Amino acid sequence: MRVTFKVWRENDEVRGFRSYAIEANEHMSFLEALDVVNEMIIREHEKYPEGPIAFDHDCREGICGMCSMVIDGHPHGPRQATTTCQLHMRSFGDGDEILVEPWRARAFPVIKDLVVDRTAFDTIQQAGGYVSVGTGAAPDANALPIGKTVADEAFDYAACIGCGACVAACPNASGMLFVGAKVVHLAILPQGNVERSQRVSAMVAAHDEAGFGGCTNHEECEAACPKEISVDAIAKLNVELMRAAVRS
Amino acid sequence: MDLDSRVPSGPLAEKWDAHRFALKLVNPANKRGYRILVVGSGLAGASAAATLAELGYEVDCFCFQDSPRRAHSIAAQGGINAAKNYQNDGDSVFRLFYDTVKGGDFRSREANVYRLAQVSVNIIDQCVAQGVPFAREYGGTLANRSFGGAQVSRTFYARGQTGQQLLLGAYSSLNRQIARGKVHMHNRTEMLDLVLVDGHARGLITRDLLTGEIKRWAGDAVVMATGGYGNVFYLSTNAKGCNVTATFRAFKRGAGFANPCFTQIHPTCIPVSGDYQSKLTLMSESLRNDGRVWVPRNKEDVAKAPGDIAESDRYYYLEERYPSFGNLVPRDVASRAAKKVCDDGFGVGHVVEGRRNAVYLDFADAIKRDGRDMVADKYGNLFDMYERISGESPYKQPMRIYPAVHYTMGGLWVDYNLMSTIPGLHVLGEANFSDHGANRLGASALMQGLADGYFVIPYTIGNYLVTAHKGEVTTDHPAFDETQSAVEAKQAKLVALDGATPVDAFHRELGLIMWEYCGMARTAEGLKTALVKIPELRERFWKEARVHGGGDTLNASLEKAGRVADFLEFAEVMVRDALERDESCGGHFREEHQTPDGEAVRHDETYAHAAVWEFKGEGETPVRHTEPMAFEHVKLSTRSYK
Amino acid sequence: MARSAVWTSTIGLKVAMAASGLGMVGFVLFHMAGNLQVFAGRDVFNAYAHFLQSLGGLLWIARLGLIGMVALHIWAATKLALRNYAARPQGYASLKSRRTGVYAKTMLYTGIVVLAYIGYHIAHLTLGVAHPEYFNALDELGRKDVYTNFVISFSNPIIAGTYVIANVALAAHLAHATTSVFRSLGLSVGRFKQPLQMVGPAVGLIVAVGNTSMPIACWLGVLSV
Incomplete structure (x- = not known):
């Protein structure tokens, strides 16, 4: 199949879209197709002075959360519940032109081409996304029974891979789904219950400080999330914060 | 090359306790005067950095990804072993130790493995306290499953994303220390060399991957937790960024490299579909608990749709060849068996370079027996992943799988204190060689990474700092x-x-x-x-x-x-x-x-040892040394899974 | 975060919008129910208007409350909108929505239309500034003849059309807003999510039908003096 990638390039040489046509195979992953583009750029470097496309990727099995591209108007591309690395070319048709852009948000400045800086997410986690327990201080694991449904629900929120697709998809570039997922994961477990008030306050403050927008309940985040984390996280996050405000 | 393992004397079960008592402690007030450089932020690196910072050391931690949470430990699917015996099925520290030594085919150090089994129970406690959402029973206790051929259920898991949840637990502890200012995190920074002062590891040279700036860092000790070298095969289940650079450059500075030929091939991965392939995706070994492995009995059937091959024409080669373990034989055995049937011309799936390199992993019987819902509950996310990659649904037709490089048991040689042959250079997790011998059992990698980081290095590094360390060094040296x-x-x-x-x-x-x-x-x-x-x-x-x-x-x-x-x-x-x-x-x-x-x-008689390679200079052949492995508690025997 | 900071955080502002919005939704529905009495004829309608005006101080408390809610709603909306605008300085060449409906997308615009409409509506029927001709007429019982003023105003197609357009905007605003309120207040989760998601469109439909039925009835001559 013949496809053309129309890719956002941003470096010393160029700032704007550039097109690259290649012969792809439907069993290729999207990133493998981009590898083919980059190999072509290197082999024919005189024709492409802008150099190979910089893009973040690592595990290529849908869990590291490194990939950060909006493909044809959707973060991680047209297939739902799928990261860019697990998107395959069979999702596209012969002759397609595929638009590829980086995440766009003030809190995620573009570093180069499709690579963005997601330090803001780490900063939010550092504000309180943990249980303050030192190594060695833990009681026996079965001393604290936790119902299966609670454990399963906590897992659903803990499954966040920190890719930032929620921010990328949000019309307001809000990181509320990311914040909510961690806050709710820890708040519903007894281990995280002790610090829940400080945690939610600190994490929301860090979120706002980083320059993300606010939630207007469009639910684009849930639809874009490769791990299908529910927007219930945001509803529960709001309650957590109000609870903290009333109790503090 | 000094290959003294420094294994303490005394009965096996008391070695670690006795050793901990014998280790010199650093005065709490003095700890903040020591700076530890930790390279890598996976399970071993993050847990070590966080724990050392909790103890009061100043820590600099480096990772090449954009965040410590991206380290490839995140991709481990199956689970983590611990000798909790919560299932009352006869597990014990000694049994986990025994299974690990035997599973490693008698090429690991007994004392290290025993310690690993001992601290395994603390790891689970620690992770639960951090809020890791392990699978649970309705009564609220932790669930276990049998994994990778073990005959007891000692594996703790969080759906098919155990590595992710454990890493995020360690990452959260790391974050807490970053927020306290005790860990200085350096993302998108790659270690390019180790600096030795008077023969001791005292610093690093790194490259800032965004600006290209080459920087130097001085510390009182170096901890490397930089993972394995599986990507030497180009195609592996490792992340694209996994590399040997840190350990290899330490090797060139004098660290012995042990058993590099011990590489693990994981039997259940999605087969290669073409020459553009950039990586291979692992399907958790837990799938073999319910899936049946087979190929056509007749070569003329290999191109047929699996549904068109009659039951009597299917060769369930693992069940036939290994009646007592069946589909649950250890990884190396299962992998070689798959290679053999494919080499013999019974492979199925895509033709790549003239060969069909795949076997079927079939869930039809499990679905018939337990119902689709129960199978989906156990393996749903893995089935979805398979479907995304291959375009085929394992509910409707068997998966196609083939072995792929997954883990490397070899690594930098370390003694009982996890210190390499370079004084001050400590090596943790997959980057070292110590615990898995010639073959790693399923669900043991997560255990080892966290054991090293949470419960071993925090004690042993202090002893180095008190006894062997040689005073302050700055980057002006x-x-x-x-x-x-x-x-x-x-x-x-x-x-x-x-x-x-x-x-x-x-x-x-x-x-x-x-x-x-x-x-x-x-x-x-x-x-x-x-x-x-x-x-x-x-x-x-x-x-x-x-x-x-x-x-x-x-x-x-x-x-x-x-x-x-x-x-x-x-x-x-x-x-x-x-x-x-x-x-x-x-x-x-x-x-x-x-x-x-x-x-x-x-x-x-000839090879019950670790082979440790010493660098002798550019262009020179490295020299092979040996550390004999003595087996006093597990009798040397031939593994048999028949 | 200090307690005061909570209320100016993105979530605090959103909760403020939800709470004030919920109050206003209640008012809109109550106000509509009262006005629908116009279909019961001059006597009932004028009696209702007379009752409201006789409330005196209570009426002013309600009015001040409403003004407060509007002010809070607009203040929070402005702060959030500016923040959200700033959160993405460079847009996409293409960003497609999977969930966002037309109501959610147009909240800011329908909100501005509603605000303008409130001003006009108060000038028209509360202050009598916009169309003063019939504002001070009295009925045979000596009460203010609100019914005549109402029916004659809306037989003017321009006035009726203005109201119809404004109320469609109001309905669209409420269709997203009312659902959103439950999400913002954390009620719309789990098994309550589906039913509460229907509340917004339902409120929008009721308001659209109810509030436009009156000017349309007058304009078509169904209601007459």
Whole structure:
């Protein structure tokens, strides 16, 4: 199949879209197709002075959360519940032109081409996304029974891979789904219950400080999330914060 | 080379306790005066950095990804072993120890493995306290499953994302210490060399991957938790960024590299679909609990749809050959069996380079027995992942799987204190060689990474600092100038590569050589061929490769070039090790050493040791040393899974 | 975060919008129910208007409350909108929505239309500034003849059309807003999510039908003096 990638390039040489046509195979992953583009750029470097496309990727099995591209108007591309690395070319048709852009948000400045800086997410986690327990201080694991449904629900929120697709998809570039997922994961477990008030306050403050927008309940985040984390996280996050405000 | 394991004397079960008492402690008030440099932020690195900071040390932690949470531990699916005996099925610390030593085919150090089994129980407690959402029973207690051929249920898991949840737990502890200002995190920073002062590891040279800035860091000790070298095969289940650079450059500075030929091939991965393939995806081993492995009995059926092959024409080769373990034989056995049936022409699936390299993993019986819902509950996310990648649904037709490189048991040699042959350089997790011998059991990698980071290094590093450490060193020391110049020269050489061939092409070619001659089955002749081909390829690399762009910016082709250059040298050490180890054991299978029905034959009298390679200079052949492995508590025996 | 900071955080502002919005939704529905009495004829309608005006102080408390809610709603909306606008300085060449409906997308615009409409509506029927001709007429019982003023105003197609357009905008605003309120207040989760998601569109439909039925009835002559 013949496809053309129309890719956002941003470096010393160029700032704007550039097109690259290649012969792809439907069993290729999207990133493998981009590898083919980059190999072509290197082999024919005189024709492409802008150099190979910089893009973040690592595990290529849908869990590291490194990939950060909006493909044809959707973060991680047209297939739902799928990261860019697990998107395959069979999702596209012969002759397609595929638009590829980086995440766009003030809190995620573009570093180069499709690579963005997601330090803001780490900063939010550092504000309180943990249980303050030192190594060695833990009681026996079965001393604290936790119902299966609670454990399963906590897992659903803990499954966040920190890719930032929620921010990328949000019309307001809000990181509320990311914040909510961690806050709710820890708040519903007894281990995280002790610090829940400080945690939610600190994490929301860090979120706002980083320059993300606010939630207007469009639910684009849930639809874009490769791990299908529910927007219930945001509803529960709001309650957590109000609870903290009333109790503090 | 000093290969004293420093295993304490005394009864096995009391060694670690006695050793902890014997270790010198650092006065709490003095701890903040020590700076520890931790390279890597996976399970071992993050847990070590967080715990050392909790104890009061100043910690600098480095990772090449954009966040410590991306380390490849995140991708581990199946679970983590612990000798909790929560299922009351006869598990114990000794049984976990025994299984691990035996599973490792008698090439690991007993005392280390016993300690690993001992602290395994603390790991689960620690992770639960952090809020890791392990699977649970309705009554609220933790759930367990049997994994990778173990006959007790000792594996704790969080759906198919156990590694992710454990890593995020360690990441959260790390974050807490970053927020306290005790850990200084350096993302997108790659270690390029180790700085030795008076023979001790006292610093690092790093490259900032965004600006290209080469920086120097001085510390009182170095902890490397930089993962394995599986990407020497190009195609593996490792993340694309996994590399040997940190450990290999430490090797070149004098750290012994132990057992590099011990590589694990995981039996259940999604097969290669074409020559553009950039990585292989693992399907959790837990799938073998319910899936049945088969190929057609007749060669003329290999191209047929699996549904069109009658039950009597299906060859369930694992069940037939290993009646007592069946589909749950250890990884190395299952992998070789798959290779054998495919080599014999019974493979199925896509034809790649003239061969069909895949076998079926069939869930039809499990779905019939337990119902689709129950199967979906256990394996739903794995089935979805398979469907996304292959475009086929495992609910409707069998999965196609084939072995792929997954884990490397070899690594930098360490003593009982996890210190390498370079004083002050400590090595944790997959990067060291210690605990898995010649073959790692399922769900043991997460256990080892966290054991090293949470419960071993925090004690042993103090002893080094009190007893062997030699006073303050700053980055003004001439050793830093020297090492930095060497790094800069190497970088300049890489930037100057202006051929026309992308670096990946060489990496791919190296991978083919390694897979062919140093993969699942090895022969002396093949290994000798590899020793000719690798230097040829390396020579071509330095002539024909192209690094596009300069060194002062984010430049993936430069990063890759550095890593591939190291792989091209390291591969030779690995092949040499495979050639010298003239026996079959664990992940290392020499075709010359097998029983008539294809089982591995060990030669304990000659090879019951760790082979430790010492660097002797550029262009020189490295020298092989040995650390004998004594087995006092687990009797040397032939593994049998019949 | 200090307690005061909570209320100016993105979530605090959103909760403020939800709470004030919920109050206003209640008012809109109550106000509509009262006005629908116009279909019961002059006597009932004028009696209702007379009752409201006789409330005196209570009426002013309600009015001040409403003004407060509007002010809070607009203040929070402005702060959030500016923040959200700033959160993405460079847009996409293409960003497609999977969930966002037309109501959610047009909240800011329908909100501005509603605000303008409130001003006009108060000038028209509360202050009598916009169309003063019939504002002070009395009925035979000496009460203010609100019914005549109402019916004659809306027989003017321009006035009726203005109201119809404004109320469609109001309905669209409420269709997203009312659902959103439950999400913002954390009620719309789990098994309550589906039913509460229907509340917004339902409120929008009721308001659209109810509030436009009156000017349309007058304009078509169904209601006459």
